[in-house]
Amino acid sequence: MAVETAEAPASRPIENAVIQTRALTKVFAGSIRAVDGLDLSVSEGEIFGLLGPNGAGKTTTVGMLTTRVLPTSGDALVAGMNVVENPNAAKQLIGVVSQSNTLDRSLSVWDNLYFHGRYFGMSAPDARGRASELLERFRLSDRAAAEIDALSGGMAQRVMLARSIVHRPRILFLDEPTAGLDPQSRLALWDVLSELHSAGQTILLTTHYMEEAEQLCHRVAIMDHGKLLALDSPTRLKESVGADTEVRVAADGDLEKLADCLRSFEGATHTAVVDESVRVYLRGSAGVLPRVVDHAEGAGFTVKDLSLSEPTLESVFINLTGRDLRE
Amino acid sequence: MSVSTRLAEIRPARSASIDAFWGMLLRDLTVLRRSMGAFVVRTIAQPLMFVFVFTYVFPKIGQGVGGQGAGATAFSSLLVPGVVAIACVFQGIQAVALPLVQEFGYTREIEDRVMAPLPVWGVAIEKITSGALQGALASVVVFPLATFIPATPVRLDINWLELLTFLPLATAVGAALGLAIGTRAEPRQVPLVFSIIVIPVTFLGATYYPWAQLDPIPWLKWAVLLNPLVYMSEGFRTALTPQFPHMPVAAIYLGMAGFLVFLGWLGIAGFKKRVLS
Incomplete structure (x- = not known):
């Protein structure tokens, strides 16, 4: 039955890691240890998965790496920078797709991308060009003028993904990117992610779908109760059974x-x-x-x-x- | 598909923050421009009815506030600063508080702006700035209503220096009030916000009577000093209709500045609490 983890999984620091956590811990009010001493290293160009059930601490981990959750202790580093000490620079380097549809309801699809570019300091012509270019790549051009509430779940997710890379982030964080999507939309999103990766994009995604982790990720960290249980390539992890x-x-x-x-x-x-x-x-x-x-x-x-x-x-x-x- | 090989370079925090702030202001103004019709309707509905009934209908039918002749003229002039001040508070609620309640609530729309490269308090200040701009626009829309609708002539004696200093202060106080409410109210509490904040604030905000004339009710005269609208109304009163008794100008500046700092602090703290954990 339940197998005790004999030793903490190897999480050797990687040279040139673009994402790194050191003993990262978050204790919420009521002394819930959402993340408990997490050590992770993700290298440039990797698709890295955090796999675990709901409540494993995946979203909190991403929250800390993306400056929205303040760690109780430990370090979260992005491109070698501590995100707590230097949130502004960290935010410039990352793109974030959160679990729910956070698209700006007061704006059209195209505007969502355009203004995102403006928030990140792009000039009006640059932001305009980038918005149109990305909508085309994500096969959303015909939806440019659409209102957000008129989009299907799969489309909204694609728009969120397109928006998150408008400012050309070095690292992309995706929190449960396909939760609640129908199988077809899920496959479509996987395709887009694979294409992004083949162009060198570093991606960290959280998921509780094992197929997603197996299909997409080079390495997978298995988490439960805020702790890292195992970390390796999907093949090696399966061999460990x-x-x-x-x-x-x-x-x-x-x-x-x-x-x-x-x-x-x-x-x-x-x-x-x-x-x-x-x-x-x-x-x-x-x-x-x-x-x-x-x-x-x-x-x-x-x-x-x-x-x-x-x-x-x-x-x-x-x-x-x-x-x-x-x- | 190919991702551009050109990846983001880190820019100095200061210029990245300024660009992000400007981008958000641009976003708010774009949304405002596209919903100008709704903006005008929500801005003028209440003051239009109020001014129409109290300063046009009442004098015509020989009834009501201020009586007839000189009294009626006095009342219609008295009302101008109050109506402009109310417009500032209403904009704070409608342009800042209500959108924020939605953006913080179910949709979490605020997230994309929080992830932009500027400090979280910078996003909150942007909200106050954009609310204040909308408040100023609302004042400009409402002012002619209060001036030209009354059946009796309105007597204005504008002190421009006071007007141009009170207007930005008053609109910022209104927007800061909106931020404080918007970061603390849940969507289901919005109707309550109107009942327990907006209505008392507007009725007891020295809007329909000068604060100095509350002498017969001393407890009320002192209690309403806790109402930021009092300073806004009194400010516009000395700037537009100095013939009426009003609070000392220094006290008005102090009251507005104090409320701006207090409500701004309350709003920024609430904002941080909502987006950071």
């Missing part, structure tokens, strides 16, 4: 007992009870499903549902915490 197959078994009866029983299954490395099913981690997948059913039913359980997959980042999270990402 120590199995190449995950079988989900839904059955009637005491699932803890079923998990105990399946632990003795041939090839099983470990099991976990999550989300009203038992996860069995195995090496080797050939012909495994019928044998799992036999094993479980032999022990008196009635199997209701069964599925098999490769381990995912969620498996890693379950492995580390005994819970799934949605809990």
Whole structure:
């Protein structure tokens, strides 16, 4: 079941890190430790993911790195600058897309981009050109004059992304960029992010969708209760599960007992009870499903549902915490 | 798609802040220009009705405030500074407080401006500046109404030095009041704001009577000194209609400056509290 983290994950400082946190901690009123001694280093041009369930401290971490949340202790550095000591310079270098639609409702889509450019000191002609250029790139030109409330969720998210890069930030922070989007809009946004990255943009994103972290991120930091649990590339993280197959078994009866029983299954490395099913981690997948059913039913359980997959980042999270990402 | 290879360079904080401030002011003025119709309607509706009923209808039907002849003339002149002062307070509420309640509330629209390269207090000062400009515009719109609608002649004797110093001060106080309210009120509390702040402030703001004439009700005369509108009305009264009794000019300057500092501080502190955690 719940695996204790043997040691704090390696978070060796990277040379030329563009984002760095050192023992970064935020304690909110009521002594809630939202972020607890976080050490992270993100290098230039990287897409870095913070993965964890709601309440893991991802948004607070981004808040501190983007000057809106004041750290209780520790350091948050952007391009080598402490954001608390030098918020003005830090703000000039970063772009931020927050979780909800914060577009200016009093302005049109085009105006949102134009005035953002003006806030960052662009001349009127520069800001005008940049607004039109970005709307075209993001395939939003036909919406230039639209009111914000008339946009779909996916479009609003694209406008937010376009707005956040008007001033050509070196680092882009995205907080749950695809939360609440339909699958198609999510894919479209992933495409845009991949294109941005291929042009050298450093991106830090938070997500509680493991697919998003797996698809987009070079490295993923898994967080829970304000702490870093693991940090590596998605592939290496998945390898750390120590199995190449995950079988989900839904059955009637005491699932803890079923998990105990399946632990003795041939090839099983470990099991976990999550989300009203038992996860069995195995090496080797050939012909495994019928044998799992036999094993479980032999022990008196009635199997209701069964599925098999490769381990995912969620498996890693379950492995580390005994819970799934949605809990 | 390609991202421009040219990335942001760090500019000195001072010039980045000035540009951001100017950009936001430009944004507010653009929004104002595009909603000019609504601005004029919301600015003139209340004073238009008030001036029309009290200084046109009443004298014509031989009823009401100030009676007829000289009394009516006095009242219509007396009303001019009060109506202009109320316009400043209303702009503070309508141009600063109400938009902020929305921007801080569900939509968090303020976020993009907070992320611009200027200090958070700079964003708050920008709000006061833009509110004050709108207040000044509102005063200019309202002034002719109060001057030309009354059925009896209005007698003005303008002291320009006082007018041109009181106007920016009064509009800034109105905007600072709006900032203080806007950073502290939740959307669901807006109706309450009108009942417990706007209405008492306007009725007890020495707008429809000179403050000096409150002598028969001493407790009220002293209590209303806590109302910033009193100094605004009295300021416009000495600047436009000095024939009426008014507060000493030094006291008016002091009262307005004091309220500007106090409400500005309250508003900026509230603003910081809403955007930083």
